[in-house]
Amino acid sequence: MTAAPRTPWTPPDTWARWRRGDGCAMCADSHLPENEHSFLAAELRRSYVRLPRNQYCRGWTIVALKRHANELFELAPAELAEFWQDVSDVARALQDIYQPAKLNYAIFGNRCPHLHCHLLVQTFADDPTAPIDFQAKTVLLPPTEYSAMIETLRARLQL
């Protein structure tokens, strides 16, 4: 086995700046109808819901906090509750649409600390022990398919 090439962490001074929200990539583009990585699917109370262009895992959806914060404990109790209610509502919609074996919910933020939760749809055909690897492969769809997915999601969210 060959070791995979190692990506270094963002240097501490830049990282500290991003954590303060200065130069944060997601503050700049989470609200845009489309950006390099994803499409805006919905605006909820505390979050923007985005559909990644890379649908390597069909149904992959991101719920990003509207304002800048890095860790859950930076949110006041009511804000924390409302953010997770948004995530929960999107999860229910994905459950209705895909009828998965299990949903996964993951906040990483190792490359951009802005709070955002990945929702991944696991099926009975998946390996339950396989780590979530966004770089595993890239599956791009025709533009009409993204639009259809967003429409279906919005309908389930009753938007």
Add this chain to the structure above:
Amino acid sequence: MTAAPRTPWTPPDTWARWRRGDGCAMCADSHLPENEHSFLAAELRRSYVRLPRNQYCRGWTIVALKRHANELFELAPAELAEFWQDVSDVARALQDIYQPAKLNYAIFGNRCPHLHCHLLVQTFADDPTAPIDFQAKTVLLPPTEYSAMIETLRARLQL
């Protein structure tokens, strides 16, 4: 590269049973002082906080919902809020103890659907793109070290 051996998903009938809480492994052992995988570190409002024996990622901590549920949308709004307040409180404690570059929060449940959130401590020495892989390696500690970690965590949680 050789493909990793593939683990199949739990068969649908067994999985459906576990989802109902019938035969759920975490319902049986999440409250125990110790079980095969972890030690009980604290009991919070809605959750049991557990320290995995495998400390391959130093500081790895699990916050498991006390009652059986599979997905976030099965929780009533107040319960959802209180569960995430527990997770947030543990995250703050881990932040104080480890001063990480970033915390990761992940609910998978692909092998046991009972709601539990993994908290992973990422340092500046880590590869930010490396997927979370609990099977990557096993690092066991001397018993006194687990006790010391639990004591430190409880002190930070003001328990």
